[in-house]
Amino acid sequence: QKEVEQDPGPLSVPEGAIVSLNCTYSNSAFQYFMWYRQYSRKGPELLMYTYSSGNKEDGRFTAQVDKSSKYISLFIRDSQPSDSATYLCAMSASGGSNYKLTFGKGTLLTVNP
Amino acid sequence: DGGITQSPKYLFRKEGQNVTLSCEQNLNHDAMYWYRQDPGQGLRLIYYSQIVNDFQKGDIAEGYSVSREKKESFPLTVTSAQKNPTAFYLCASSTPGAAGELFFGEGSRLTVL
Numbered sequence: 328q329k330e331v332e333q334d335p336g337p338l339s340v341p342e343g344a345i346v347s348l349n350c351t352y353s354n355s356a357f358q359y360f361m362w363y364r365q366y367s368r369k370g371p372e373l374l375m376y377t378y379s380s381g382n383k384e385d386g387r388f389t390a391q392v393d394k395s396s397k398y399i400s401l402f403i404r405d406s407q408p409s410d411s412a413t414y415l416c417a418m419s420a421s422g423g424s425n426y427k428l429t430f431g432k433g434t435l436l437t438v439n440p
Numbered sequence: 441d442g443g444i445t446q447s448p449k450y451l452f453r454k455e456g457q458n459v460t461l462s463c464e465q466n467l468n469h470d471a472m473y474w475y476r477q478d479p480g481q482g483l484r485l486i487y488y489s490q491i492v493n494d495f496q497k498g499d500i501a502e503g504y505s506v507s508r509e510k511k512e513s514f515p516l517t518v519t520s521a522q523k524n525p526t527a528f529y530l531c532a533s534s535t536p537g538a539a540g541e542l543f544f545g546e547g548s549r550l551t552v553l
Contacts (some may be wrong), residue, residue, distance in 0.1 A: 330450050333482075335480060359540045360540075361512040361541075368546075368547070368549075369546050369547065370444075370446075370530050370532070370544030370546050370547050371483075371530070371542075371544050371546065373540070373541050373542065373543075376541065387473070397510055399537070415483070417540060419540055426471070426473065426485060426488040426490075426496070426498065428485075428540060428542070429482075430482035430483040431482055432480060432481055432482045433482065
């Protein structure tokens with residue numbers, strides 16, 4: 328079993344839809360959870376960061392971590408065509424060791440006008 | 441504007457040639473990283489450096505080399521020993537204590553002809 332599993336999609340939704348993106352993981356030591364957004368032919372940019380379990384909200388984006396199920400989610404409300412990108416989850420057991428980040432393969436999202 | 445600059449954006453190489461990808465940052469970050477991204481795969485760490493004049497192998501270092509002579513610069517050489525060098529290469533940097541927050545460049549796409 329891979330450490331981090333992420334459905335690659337592609338996922339296509341109409342504008343205004345609620346989008347749910349998910350990752351599962353096997354390493355129970357993971358405590359730091361990130362979502363990166365990557366536009367085509369660009370580098371990823373950090374979108375959301377969560378420590379341990381719980382929810383975090385930032386505008387239309389909500390990150391959710393369920394450590395008991397080893398499952399993290401990113402919800403996008405009122406999705407816009409500008410949200411079309413690949414979304415990568417990433418996680419780490421140690422906050423001070425960014426070289427130990429484990430990335431998912433990414434989910435390609437298209438929001439249709 | 442602060443950021444990470446990678447060059448060239450696109451590069452073509454004949455088999456058997458070495459090629460060097462440039463990465464420069466003006467964020468005053470101590471740590472820098474090189475990742476490789478292939479279709480359908482997550483980001484894989486090639487090399488990282490946490491301080492000037494020191495660097496460590498990542499998960500897929502074979503066929504690559506780096507140097508870190510200046511804080512701002514972390515060039516990656518793809519050598520002829522790398523068996524499958526065609527890929528999208530991403531440079532990133534981070535600051536200590538900023539768990540999971542990597543700043544990425546726009547990437548360099550290398551194609552071996």
